[in-house]
Amino acid sequence: VSRADHSPAPAGESAVAVLGLGLIGGSLLRKLTDVGLPAVGYARDPRTRTAAREVGLEVSDDIDGALAGRQIAVVAVPLPAVPTLFDATVGWGGLVTDVTSVKGPVAALARARGLRYVGGHPMAGTEQSGFAASDTALFVGANWVLTLDDDTGLDDWLALARIVLRTGARVVATTSAEHDRAVAANSHLPHVVAAALSTAAGENPLALSLAAGSFRDATRVAATRAELTAAMCGGNADALRERIDDLIARLAAARDVLDDDALTAFFEEGRRVRAAWPPTAGGERSIPIADPDLRSALLAAGRVGAPIIRADADRLTLADAA
Amino acid sequence: VSRADHSPAPAGESAVAVLGLGLIGGSLLRKLTDVGLPAVGYARDPRTRTAAREVGLEVSDDIDGALAGRQIAVVAVPLPAVPTLFDATVGWGGLVTDVTSVKGPVAALARARGLRYVGGHPMAGTEQSGFAASDTALFVGANWVLTLDDDTGLDDWLALARIVLRTGARVVATTSAEHDRAVAANSHLPHVVAAALSTAAGENPLALSLAAGSFRDATRVAATRAELTAAMCGGNADALRERIDDLIARLAAARDVLDDDALTAFFEEGRRVRAAWPPTAGGERSIPIADPDLRSALLAAGRVGAPIIRADADRLTLADAA
Numbered sequence: 353v354s355r356a357d358h359s360p361a362p363a364g365e366s367a368v369a370v371l372g373l374g375l376i377g378g379s380l381l382r383k384l385t386d387v388g389l390p391a392v393g394y395a396r397d398p399r400t401r402t403a404a405r406e407v408g409l410e411v412s413d414d415i416d417g418a419l420a421g422r423q424i425a426v427v428a429v430p431l432p433a434v435p436t437l438f439d440a441t442v443g444w445g446g447l448v449t450d451v452t453s454v455k456g457p458v459a460a461l462a463r464a465r466g467l468r469y470v471g472g473h474p475m476a477g478t479e480q481s482g483f484a485a486s487d488t489a490l491f492v493g494a495n496w497v498l499t500l501d502d503d504t505g506l507d508d509w510l511a512l513a514r515i516v517l518r519t520g521a522r523v524v525a526t527t528s529a530e531h532d533r534a535v536a537a538n539s540h541l542p543h544v545v546a547a548a549l550s551t552a553a554g555e556n557p558l559a560l561s562l563a564a565g566s567f568r569d570a571t572r573v574a575a576t577r578a579e580l581t582a583a584m585c586g587g588n589a590d591a592l593r594e595r596i597d598d599l600i601a602r603l604a605a606a607r608d609v610l611d612d613d614a615l616t617a618f619f620e621e622g623r624r625v626r627a628a629w630p631p632t633a634g635g636e637r638s639i640p641i642a643d644p645d646l647r648s649a650l651l652a653a654g655r656v657g658a659p660i661i662r663a664d665a666d667r668l669t670l671a672d673a674a
Numbered sequence: 675v676s677r678a679d680h681s682p683a684p685a686g687e688s689a690v691a692v693l694g695l696g697l698i699g700g701s702l703l704r705k706l707t708d709v710g711l712p713a714v715g716y717a718r719d720p721r722t723r724t725a726a727r728e729v730g731l732e733v734s735d736d737i738d739g740a741l742a743g744r745q746i747a748v749v750a751v752p753l754p755a756v757p758t759l760f761d762a763t764v765g766w767g768g769l770v771t772d773v774t775s776v777k778g779p780v781a782a783l784a785r786a787r788g789l790r791y792v793g794g795h796p797m798a799g800t801e802q803s804g805f806a807a808s809d810t811a812l813f814v815g816a817n818w819v820l821t822l823d824d825d826t827g828l829d830d831w832l833a834l835a836r837i838v839l840r841t842g843a844r845v846v847a848t849t850s851a852e853h854d855r856a857v858a859a860n861s862h863l864p865h866v867v868a869a870a871l872s873t874a875a876g877e878n879p880l881a882l883s884l885a886a887g888s889f890r891d892a893t894r895v896a897a898t899r900a901e902l903t904a905a906m907c908g909g910n911a912d913a914l915r916e917r918i919d920d921l922i923a924r925l926a927a928a929r930d931v932l933d934d935d936a937l938t939a940f941f942e943e944g945r946r947v948r949a950a951w952p953p954t955a956g957g958e959r960s961i962p963i964a965d966p967d968l969r970s971a972l973l974a975a976g977r978v979g980a981p982i983i984r985a986d987a988d989r990l991t992l993a994d995a996a
Contacts, residue, residue: 475886495884530880537875538885542892545867547944548924552917553859554947558852561953561979561995562817563860564797569891570864574948578941585941589932595874596929600922602870607918610911619900619907622869625876626896631883657883673883 366423366447366511367391371415371437373400376451376474377428378486381409383519386488394418400483415440422446424515426472430580431587434458438465447508453535454587455499455528463503470512471499471528473535474521492520495659499528506647514663522659522671525650529591536591541599543581544592546574631657634674638667688745688769688833689713693737693759695722698773698796699750700808703731705841708810716740722805737762744768746837748794752902753909756780760787769830775857776909777821777850785825792834793821793850795857796843814842817981821850828969836985844981844993847972851913858913863921865903866914868896953979956996960989 370381373395381404384391392410394417395401401411412418419425419441427437427450434450438461441448448467450458455471462469476494496516500509513523526534550571553559573581585592609615639649653660653670662669692703695717703726706713714732716739717723723733734740741747741763749759749772756772760783763770770789772780777793784791798816818838822831835845848856872893875881895903907914931937961971975982975992984991 475884477886497884524880524884526880531884534878534881534884537878537881538889541874542871542888543941544925544928545871545892546888546948547941548921548928549864549867550944550948550951551940552863552920552924554943556856556859557979557995558846558848558977559856559859560947560951561981562797562819562846562853562856563951564799566864566868566895567860567951569894570867571944571948571951572891573888574941574944576941576945578938578945581941581945582938586932586934586937593929593932596925598874599870600925602874603866603918603922603925606866606870607915610908610915612908615908616900616904618873619865619869619896619898619903621876622872622893622896623898623900623903625882626868626872626893629872629882629885629889629893631879655880657879659883673879 366515367421368515369394369412369418369422369425369446370428371418371425371440372396372428372433373404373411373483373486374428375477375481375483375485375490377426378404378483379476379488379490380426380428380519382407382486383488383491384515385409387518389515389518390422392418392422395483403483419444419446424449424512426451431458431583435461438462438467441465441467447512449498449512452587453539453584455497455531456591457587459499459501459528468505468508470504470509471497471501471531472512472516473497473531474516476521489520491516494521495524496521497524497526497531497654499531500525500647500650500654501528509650510641510663513660513668517660517663522661524654524657524659526654527651530651530655532588532591533594536588536595540585540588540592541595543573543576543585544596545599546571547581550574631673634672636661636669636671638669640667642666688837689743690837691716691734691740691744691747691768692750693740693747693762694718694750694755695726695733695805695808696750697799697803697805697807697812699748700726700805701798701810701812702748702750702841704729704808705810705813706837707731709840711837711840712744714740714744717805725805741766741768746771746834748773753780753905757783760784760789763787763789769834771820771834774909775861775906777819777853778913779909781821781823781850790827790830792826792831793819793823793853794834794838795819795853796838798843811842813838816843817846818843819846819848819853819976821853822847822969822972822976823849831972832963832985835982835990839982839985844983846976846979846981848976849973852977854910854913855916858910858917862907862910862914863917865895865898865907866918867921868893869903872896953995956994958983958991958993960991962989964988 367390370377370393381393404411424447431452449472474496658670658672661671689712692699692715703715726733746769753774771794796818980992980994983993
């Protein structure tokens with residue numbers, strides 16, 4: 353018996369189908385069920401469906417059964433599996449979102465199928481994966497990007513934001529292009545660098561043997577499965593290419609001042625940024641949902657990294673950085 | 675009353691002066707005192723001398739008093755203070771070592787003063803510094819590089835190796851040039867990259883706001899004081915310049931295969947190296963000290979990252995990697 357069977361949908365809240373029950377999808381279905389939102393899951397592997405039912409979740413044996421009568425579908429599978437799941441939602445008519453780490457290419461997949469789509473990217477994860485690692489606390493305090501492109505319906509965006517806020521996450525509004533540039537800088541580029549640093553040190557056994565904390569941390573993500581990293585970085589090739597070129601220019605500039613007082617300034621600039629990270633929460637402010645410029649106000653907030661932390665009936669509350 | 679006063683020097687072991695009682699020097703003096711080696715400390719700051727005496731260490735109020743009657747001086751101060759301390763040992767006649775992270779430039783300082791010198795670099799440290807952070811366990815299991823250059827006396831090197839092994843560290847033999855290339859790859863380059871990644875992300879508030887684990891780890895050392903990092907990297911400029919150029923070439927190659935199957939191979943190579951790090955201990959083997967090729971045998975072992983883990987009267991025992 354699933355808990356969801358006994359939780360009536362709160363007025364105005366959408367019923368959610370979570371397609372894919374790995375770490376992200378499993379954690380989402382558990383959390384939505386916990387907070388009393390009507391939610392059903394689907395996983396391709398029957399063992400995962402059994403495991404999910406065993407912890408009291410409502411699970412469908414097929415995708416159509418999961419979608420029927422629901423308003424929102426969360427496609428919670430890795431990028432290579434997204435097209436197949438998107439295909440399965442064609443003609444259903446509800447709102448589709450995803451949880452992958454690139455947004456422009458996925459928006460193009462949705463557009464090509466004529467889906468009602470809002471791109472999503474929860475900035476949460478662990479080294480683990482699979483339903484067994486799922487955790488209702490995974491999203492608490494995490495940023496969850498929802499893309500707001502020119503062709504995104506604002507009502508769809510708001511409906512999804514209300515669902516995401518129920519997980520404990522904070523919602524960041526941004527365009528697909530701005531998202532992809534940001535994750536190229538803060539995630540995909542560090543993955544490329546980690547691999548290059550690791551391979552370079554690998555040619556020098558003494559370097560590997562003497563390596564300590566700075567090497568350990570700089571290369572940690574190089575231990576990720578190569579297929580996953582390649583899919584993630586290759587999926588964001590255009591934005592990542594620009595970030596690699598930018599980094600090469602910065603490294604070349606550092607190389608030219610190694611004998612110089614300017615080297616301290618180079619390190620001081622990095623120190624200043626890193627010491628101020630992560631940004632601490634500053635004041636809160638709210639935006640009326642009736643604001644005729646709501647779309648641009650949301651995007652402006654996202655651009656300075658201010659997430660939405662609460663949605664009331666008539667207004668959204670944002671947290672500015674300090 | 676210091677413990678050292680009551681510990682007779684074991685036959686054949688040298689008495690040690692530790693000049694500088696910060697994290698490294700303080701930990702070393704405490705450990706040598708604990709294991710019953712005759713050791714005395716000196717620190718410029720009288721409060722540090724008082725703190726060291728309060729935990730039972732023997733401390734001299736001046737450098738000459740610390741050196742008098744001792745055979746080995748460990749100059750345990752940051753690179754900018756090394757020349758002054760080296761000057762103070764001129765004419766004393768004992769064996770001088772240091773604990774800084776570059777070896778070629780420090781060897782040149784020692785050579786210019788005609789010192790009997792063996793370069794040292796313990797691969798141990800924490801984010802903390804100062805005598806208050808000192809810890810007798812700091813060196814246990816850590817690699818401690820001792821440089822063996824063409825002009826290094828083999829007997830001096832062996833005498834120092836015996837002292838270092840008493841701290842629980844493992845001794846790695848290498849030339850100054852090989853050491854500096856290795857730390858350029860495994861430490862100085864990661865510091866340069868961390869600063870560049872941090873500064874680049876700093877230009878994009880959305881990127882900072884969405885940054886998670888890969889950014890956190892890739893940039894952790896960027897939070898280090900800029901003067902320290904600049905001194906460390908600038909002190910190893912020649913070796914570091916080559917490593918930066920090498921990394922730039924690797925990044926450019928990755929950029930050119932972002933749309934390509936070769937991207938998986940790029941990440942797989944990094945994964946393979948990182949997954950095998952840190953190297954696990956394999957078998958042990960020993961080298962007779964009477965071996966006429968002892969010098970080249972030690973350097974060959976260092977080159978493959980095999981540290982010395984034990985010194986008996988007639989032989990050294992090495993641990994090979996698995």
